[in-house]
Amino acid sequence: MKNFYIGRQPILDKNNSVYAYELLFRESTQNAANFKDARYAISRTILNAIDKFGIDNILNNAKGFLNVNEEFLMGDFIEILDKKRFVFEILETSNVDNKLISRVLELKKKGYRFALDDFIFTEAYIKTFKPFFEIVDFIKVDIRGSTKYDLIKKTRNLKSLNAKLLAEKVETYDEYVFTRDLGYELFQGYYFEKPTIMIKQGHSSNRAIIFKIINAINNNVRTSEIANYFELEPNLTISLLKFINSAAFYFRTNINSITHAINLIGLIKLQNWLLLMSYAEGESPSSSPLFHAAIIRGKVLEYLLEKISNDQRIIDKGFLVGVLSLSDAIYKTPLEDILKDLNVDDDIKKAIIEKEGVMGKLLQLTEYDEKNEYEKFLKLSIELKIDEMLFNDAKLSSFIWLNTLLKSL
Numbered sequence: 001m002k003n004f005y006i007g008r009q010p011i012l013d014k015n016n017s018v019y020a021y022e023l024l025f026r027e028s029t030q031n032a033a034n035f036k037d038a039r040y041a042i043s044r045t046i047l048n049a050i051d052k053f054g055i056d057n058i059l060n061n062a063k064g065f066l067n068v069n070e071e072f073l074m075g076d077f078i079e080i081l082d083k084k085r086f087v088f089e090i091l092e093t094s095n096v097d098n099k100l101i102s103r104v105l106e107l108k109k110k111g112y113r114f115a116l117d118d119f120i121f122t123e124a125y126i127k128t129f130k131p132f133f134e135i136v137d138f139i140k141v142d143i144r145g146s147t148k149y150d151l152i153k154k155t156r157n158l159k160s161l162n163a164k165l166l167a168e169k170v171e172t173y174d175e176y177v178f179t180r181d182l183g184y185e186l187f188q189g190y191y192f193e194k195p196t197i198m199i200k201q202g203h204s205s206n207r208a209i210i211f212k213i214i215n216a217i218n219n220n221v222r223t224s225e226i227a228n229y230f231e232l233e234p235n236l237t238i239s240l241l242k243f244i245n246s247a248a249f250y251f252r253t254n255i256n257s258i259t260h261a262i263n264l265i266g267l268i269k270l271q272n273w274l275l276l277m278s279y280a281e282g283e284s285p286s287s288s289p290l291f292h293a294a295i296i297r298g299k300v301l302e303y304l305l306e307k308i309s310n311d312q313r314i315i316d317k318g319f320l321v322g323v324l325s326l327s328d329a330i331y332k333t334p335l336e337d338i339l340k341d342l343n344v345d346d347d348i349k350k351a352i353i354e355k356e357g358v359m360g361k362l363l364q365l366t367e368y369d370e371k372n373e374y375e376k377f378l379k380l381s382i383e384l385k386i387d388e389m390l391f392n393d394a395k396l397s398s399f400i401w402l403n404t405l406l407k408s409l
Contacts (some may be wrong), residue, residue, distance in 0.1 A: 001179060001201045001202065001332065002200070002201070002202070002203070002204065003199055003201055004048050004052040004053075004200050004201070004202055005026040005027055005028060005029070005048070005195055005197055005198065005199055005200075006023060006025075006026055006045060006048045006049060006052075006053060006058070006198050007023070007024030007025070007026045007194040007195040007196065007198075008021045008023055008024070008058060008195060008196050008197070008198060009021065009022045009024065009064065009188060009189070009193060010188070010193050011016070011186050011188045011193060012088040012186065012187050012188070012192055013164065013185065013186060013187075014180060014185060015312055018060075018062050019062065019186055020038055020062050020064065020087065020186075021058070021059055021061070021062055021063075021064055021065070021067055021068075022064075022065040022066075022089075022188065022195075023045055023049050023058070023064050023065065023140065023285055024045065024067075024195055025041040025042070025044060025045045025067075026195075027044075029197055029199070031257065038069050039069075039072070039279050040067070040279055040280065041074050042067065043276050043277075043279035043280035044279075044280040045066065045067075045076075046066065046081070046276065046280075047276065047277060047280045048397050049064065049199075050242060050246050051239045051242050051243065052165045052202050053198060053200055054198045054242070054246065054316070054341055055082070055085060055246040056246070057395070058198070059085065063086065063087055063344075064085055064086045064087070065086075065087045065088075065089055065115060066086055066087070066088055066089060067089045067091055067117060068088045068089065068090065068091065069091050069093065069094055070094045070095050070096075070100050071108070072092060073088070073094075073100060073103055073104065074099065074100065074103055074153045075272075076255060076268075076272045077108075077109075077272055077275070077276050078107065078112065079269075079272070080243075080269050081272050082114045082133065082246070082278070083110070083111045083113070084111075084175075085152055086113075087113045087114065087115050087137065087138060088112065088113070088115070089113050089114075089116075089117040089140065089356075090102070090104070090114060090115065090116055090117060090129075090132065090136070091117050091118075092116075092118040092119075092120075092125070092129075092326070094304075095131075096129060098357035099344055101131045101132070101135075104132065104135055105135060106326070108135055110264065113137045114132070114135065114136040114137060114138070115136055115137065115138035115139065115140055115163075115166070115352075116129055116132055116133075116136050116138070116139045116140060116163075116196070118140065118142045118145065118168070118284075119140055119141045119142060120141075120145040120146050121137050121146045121147075121150040121151075122144050123153045132331060133161055133163070134161065134162070136163050137162075137163055137164065138162070138163055138164050138165075138166050138186070139164075139166065140166045140170055140188070141155070141158070141165060141167055141168065141184070142168055142385065143167050143168065143169055143170060143175060143179060144169045145169075148178075149159055151178075151182060152182065153194050154350070155183060155184075159183050159284040164185045164186055165183060165184045165185055165186070165239050166184065166185070166186035166187065166188060167179035167180075167186070167187050167188070168185040168187075168188045168189060168191075169188075169189045169190075170187050170189030170190075170192065171187065171189055171190045171191050173191060174189065175200055176184055176191055176192075176261070183242075191239050199330060201331075202235075203235045203237075203288075203330065203331075205233060205235050205236045205239060205277060205281055206232075206233050206236070207278060207281050209229055209232055209233045210236070210274050210277055210278050211278065211283065212229050213226055213229045213270075213360060214274050214275065214278070215276055216229065217267050217270065217271045217274075218271075223259055223262050223263060223267075223307060224259055227257075227258040227259045227262060227305055229317060229405075230258045230262075230403065231258065231295060231298065231299070231323075232295065232402070232405055232406070233291070233332065234291050234294040234295060234298075234323045234326070234327070235291065235330065236321075236382045237258060237323055238278075238323075238324070238330075238331075238338075238342070239277070239328060240261055240340040241255060241261065241343065241344065242266070242341060242342065243273055244265060244343060245341060245342060245343040246259055253348070254343055254344055254345045255342075255343050255344045256313055256316065256317050256320075256345045256346065256348070257312075257313070257316030257317055257319070257320060257322075258316075258319070258320070259316060260316065262295035268306050290326065290329055291330070291381070292325060292329055292402065293370075294322065294323045294327075294330065295321065295322075295323065295402055296322075296398045296399065296402065297325060297326060297363075297366055297400075298318070298320070298321070298322030298323040298397070299319065299322070299324035299394075299397070299398035299401055299402070300320055300322065300366055300391075300394045300395055301319065301322040301359065301362050301363060301366065302315055302316075302317035302319045302322070302396050303393075303394040303397055303398060304318070304362050304363065304386060304390070304391070304394050305317075305318040305358070307386075307390060308340075308358070308384075308385070308386070309358070309383075310359045310403075314358075314359070317345065317347070317359060318342060318362070320348055321348055321351045321352055321359045321360075321362075321363055322343070322363065322366070324338070324339065324348070324352055325341070325363055326351045328405050335353060336350060339352065339353070347359065351363055358384075361380060361383070361384055362386075364380060365377060365380050365381060365384065365386070365391070368380065369391065371393075387389070393397065
């Protein structure tokens with residue numbers, strides 16, 4: 001387990017109500033963004049928000065403002081995010097050219113919203129970013145970087161635009177009243193609240209497996225084989241389910257297997273998400289024994305269901321039941337809290353929590369075996385008509401499958 005961090009600073013309206021939160025890159029409790037690689041910082045912030053903290057938990061019902069550079073905007077990563085939840089701040093360090101302007105216009109037509117960050121009333125800034133004045137939805141004016149004279153005289157020009165004006169770096173009550181009376185609608189700064197650093201424990205995903213999946217997609221490998229790699233990394237499987245539940249996907253159906261999840265979002269969006277993860281994750285260690293235990297559970301259930309069911313959908317669900325059943329131990333969080341954030345079938349949740357149905361009873365059987373509760377195991381195995389030899393074959397096959405795939409990494 002390691003600590004993951006994110007900074008969050010409120011953006012308030014004239015009534016002092018939270019309009020949005022700016023989400024900020026942090027890697028410690030130090031309230032500063034120290035990084036050398038902008039791509040890493042942007043990717044890590046997005047993934048922490050979605051995967052580690054959860055969008056609904058961190059934003060509540062507010063919008064989220066995210067700093068992005070031209071590399072991020074020119075890529076496809078932005079299109080895997082929910083355009084209804086996020087506003088993308090174009091950094092003042094961005095290299096503005098015709099390609100970037102066209103790209104922002106294209107995204108704007110698709111419904112994405114943008115802000116100009118750290119706006120200052122200098123000739124150089126205005127000349128560089130003027131092409132965006134009629135495009136962006138918000139202009140964040142740095143009141144510390146502009147004179148009072150400029151704010152009074154030149155804010156009038158900005159008010160003629162369609163963009164909402166946001167006064168940032170407001171540090172006193174007088175500055176708040178001054179900018180409010182000038183026509184600013186939104187406010188951000190230490191006067192209201194310093195960025196709050198939020199901390200969450202979790203696991204990194206195995207970068208080697210991420211690259212294996214990306215390569216498999218590029219080589220047109222079958223979806224079922226791609227799903228096998230996810231089965232090697234329970235943390236990645238859970239991250240995928242969280243991503244689907246929090247991103248710009250509005251599926252009417254619940255997820256019943258890894259293959260089902262991949263087919264729903266499509267290989268292009270899957271690859272973009274994995275590339276984002278590869279930028280954010282450092283060189284992670286091999287899967288822990290707990291991860292291996294979760295994988296074995298999932299494969300044992302899958303193997304046993306193949307023997308007692310002809311329904312492939314139920315067989316595929318078995319693996320998710322096994323893996324997710326240990327997610328409380330993996331994340332040190334109650335199962336109920338984890339499962340409520342995952343868009344999986346109700347029978348999967350009931351099998352895990354209440355041990356309902358065939359999947360739930362098979363899960364109970366594996367737990368009895370792991371705890372060496374032989375009498376309970378024997379009684380339930382008779383009820384399920386699964387003898388010890390069949391169960392042991394399932395375990396052995398699962399161990400062989402896991403070891404074979406681990407050697408291929």
